[in-house]
Amino acid sequence: MAKDKIQVLVCSGTGCRASKSDEIVKNISQAVIENDIDKDVQVIRTGCFGFCEKGPIVKMVPDNTFYVQVSPDDAEELVAEHLVKGRKVERLLYENPETKERISDSKHMDFYKKQIRIALRNCGFINPENIEEYIAKDGYMALGKVLTELTPEKTIGLLIKSGLRGRGGGGFPTGLKWELTRKVKAEQKYVVCNADEGDPGAFMDRSILEGDPHSVLEAMAINGYCTGADRGLIYIRAEYPLAIERLKIAINQAREYGLLGENIMGTGFNFDIEIRYGAGAFVCGEETALIHSMEGLRGEPGVKPPFPSEKGYKEKPTNVNNVETYANIPPIILKGADWFASIGTEKSKGTKVFALAGKVNNVGLIEVPMGITLREVIFDIGGGIKDGKKFKAVQTGGPSGGCLTEKHLDIPIDYDNLIAAGSMMGSGGMIVMDESDCMVSMAKFYLDFTVEESCGKCAPCRIGNKRLYELLDKITEGKGTEEDLFKLRNLANVVKDTSLCGLGQTSPNPVLSTMDNFPEEYEAHVKDSKCHAGQCTALMQYIIKEDACTGCTLCVRVCPVDAISGERKMAHFINQDICIKCGACMEKCKFDAIYIA
Amino acid sequence: MTKVKSLEDLKKIRDELQAKVSLREKAEHYEQLIQVKVSMATCGIASGAKETMEYMINELDNKAVDAVVSQTGCMGYCYAEPTIEITRQGEEPVVFGYVDIEKAQEIIDKYIISGEMVDGIIPVNYKTLKDD
């Protein structure tokens, strides 16, 4: 086999593809041919590198040069300079924002320094559409080991010992969950992969499926062996077309290699996997709702117990695990429980993938050891707050989580600490907010989401969330009263206490945690009609400073509703009754004469 | 395409496929490996740098030496092409000139594997393009 001298890895995740990474691949491949080096150079599409802020990413191997924000037009230069002449293209290297130094190797970047990649180990490394690359990276070896050397009991014991907990948000010990399903006697059992990732801003599972689909398939087969299931189902939302396509390719390749199907590796173990499509309902991430949806029923949760381990898909024992949980399993089998348990905190082992978003400099997908602090994540990996603004809060756990503040920055991140702090791990969304974010509006944003995503089955979630939203809306409109704050808290507590499933039981968390952490903001809204963050337009007034206004009339011309009047060369005024607070006047004013009050 | 009929099969296939990703694996800890840079400008290619590089890659692999071979631009020693620069971990880079296949073999066996000096060093402590 001719050996590649150079490999060009191009991120082909959804994010980078949206920034034309397909075209980059095309252009690089073409330039490689034109420069007659196609025998030595291989261009490979990989999964997500995680550093989405700086995408599209192109990585040169073997000298490990990490190019950022590459555009299709850069392809020719990259080939001519880097590949032909061996000279790095400086301008496309990552620039350390503090030292302004260009860094070519990603492991020297702050974004990557503190990361440990277990679930994402192959993302951005292998070609997800080629099973051979996965096999070369010890793919399916864990399955082989389990099938030939370990009993289901021993494998489950190993998982229990590793301390792996469900990465979908609940944090239930994975080994224990498998054991529950294993113990139930039934002729038919199922294992399910929950790929119904739906939190706003979260894309952990999508990235794993796009970047390393086989790791999930392998772990599902291991799960099947351990629990006694010969059929696996992947429930994935239809909005993830790329992940679906790669899964399909992966399943077909695994079947061709005999790694799925009958008599796997000659051990007599049969296992095959089918894909089921969801219509993109957040509630279908709840396992009973997910099962109902797979059965063709309305995607509504059922009351547990019975748990799916007893009565799941088609009333048969079913084990449901999340994508990221699965991706952790092959390395645990191969490297051992002790290795995994050595990473993380006492009760939360291993790593967690987060989708870091919001007002941080480095938005992206990160995998960090449990026990890392929020400060490290936001300031070291995330590169701090955008535009030099001040950190205010971070929302973890998506719409089910709560917001954490300055005072929580140094607690080690794990399942239990986050709950104790009033939030939760969730599936791994992490949205950072700065001083210009209004906490009431933030809570309203999440409630808007849960109102939309509630299935409507139970009354507190169906109506309660709507009323919570309406109360928050009233407050952001400046019409709230102190009594409303009291009602808000009571209603939030009741919805949390009485809702049928995890969605309603957690949807008030953003309200309660912002009320707890930022009571003064709520009070300012209702008592003083003030939004100090300046986000609630109803509470804002654009005012012209008389002494600074030159009467240039520029603002008059841009005002879309003719709210500004005044004589030329004289100070102008804004009629607050007409003003729609679009801010166009302030933006246009050359004399900084307009301010927000 | 091969059907995997046993764990042994899988291991065999994996070992065969290792080359597909070994380059990338090496790149991950690039600094800890012996780095071989082959000057691959027009002058180098004209003097047989491609063949030298090909040989180095295969031979290092055959001898299971953890090394990465990459290409680089013109080092300025056009008279001595093909030239290669070798960096052993923790040591200063050394540049060799006139590296034909025979020379390459000697460099691998002596300098790369056991650290013995070999003739043909271009006695200037030259650095290629700045590495980070």
Place this chain on the structure above:
Amino acid sequence: MDKIKLTIDNTLVEVEKGTTVLEAAKLTGVDIPTLCYLKLEDTAFENTPGGCRMCVVEVEGRRNLAPSCKTQCEDGMFVSTHTPRVVNARRTVMELILSDHPFECLVCTKSGKCDLQSLAQDLGIREIHYQGEKSTYKGDESPGIIREPEKCIMCRRCETACNDVQTVGTLSALYRGFGSVVAPAFEMDLDHSSCTFCGQCVAVCPTGALIERDNTWKVMEAIMNPKKTVIVQTAPAVRAALGEEFGYEAGTLVTGKMVSALRKIGFDYVFDTDFAADLTIMEEGTELLERLNKHLQGDKNVKLPMLTSCCPGWVNFFEYHFPDMLDIPSTAKSPQQMFGAIAKSYFAEKMNIDRKDLVVVSVMPCLAKKFEAARPEFAVDGDPDVNVSITTRELAQMIKSANLNFDALKDDDFDRPLGESSGAGVIFGSTGGVIEAAVRTAYELHTGKTLEKVDFNELRGFEGIRSATIDFDGLPINIGIAHGLGNARTLLEEIRAGKSQFHAIEIMACPGGCIGGGGQPYHHGDVSILKKRQIAIYQEDAGKPIRKSHENPYIQNLYKEYLGAPCSEKSHELLHTNYFAKKKKIEIE
């Protein structure tokens, strides 16, 4: 059975494993409030979505409140049903439900019988602290059933009735979150859907979201019109339930008071559908014997089993779901329609009234009867054989509106000739009754012998599917009985698969037959009410001097004077019908 002990409100209680906290609490004298929860004992109806959260309780060691209807007792469990936390939660959730419910109680059909209203009263809700947007939906005014989806509280009882029990599959939850509602697919009208108008959704709806079409005013208009002769027929099941609307114990027969009330309301003649039931037996029984004889003679064109056809919900069901089997049911019209046809021919001619000036009103335990009465094939030149059909509940309403003191009414008799009936006609109101009535007549017609014992206890009961073999003097006749359309489906699928051993099958759409019809007084989940009505029906039968349809002298006279013989040409013209395959028609507006 494993026993477990738990504490509920400081009372120790021992229950069998599998008991819910709700059931266990009942044993300690605590009725935890429920709203969506509804179980009909001895039927397939079980609605426990756990959605309304009214029945939440505090269980020690659990983070959240637990729905007692879905929480199984565990050994050593410590449950509190009435803590401030529980009470506040219940009240708040009730306020939430009310905040998205129209405040139309004063004029709502369901007022006074509404589970939501009474629970809100029990909880003492006097103010709704959480007000906001209310949901709006497209309503539906179909011939039998009116949907007012704004009043839907998503208890899903109707959905359970429609899907799990009746296997009709019309109603299901649509949309999600605040906008979710139970409705036919695409919110199409029930008319255009697969709905059979069996009315079991209405029977279990806790609010006014599903109600019958109110025809009482149409009846009053006819009565007040001096040009019209208005006659009324009352179905057998009505007399066994009407009393409940006036505070009588379930199962009290109020036949005489009912007749008296109808007369006082202003009907010109008060007749009995039971008369037409006897007529139905003459036609259906004869048809069965004809088919049976041909079958015994080896005629392959004759299909057996023969299925009864008096239940309009059932007719709608097979026309829609089993269009390939339209030749199996008897062609005999239902008693309501036989009555209408005879009233507007024989009776009209006899009384010398133009059929257009004769208004036939039926009082039925049924909503599908409204639909049946409006079928175009049951009209002559656009004049329907039955002009208006009202339910037992609507009749009670009319009696109240007419200021009648029901209690004080004297018993009265039906008018002749269409008011006389045998006991066989009466038992039409219960599951198994039609086939028992048919057996009484068919036996004697077939064997030429007199029945020693007219009570066929083997055909009576409450199980969803029953079977019995009746000895027709050496000829064993296999009889099947199903009530509830889901049970009917089971038998029909057997027939379709060629596995049915029956000669005749009686099918009723509603649980218990007509006594459990969608137009009856609300049972609020108490199945013993249905069983008491059933007892009353058999009681009335037992008290009748004539117990076989063919012995009803007025029936004999009708054949003699007018029809000739059962299944004669004239009978076919007036008393038999055809069935139509209904296509699935989806119209999205």
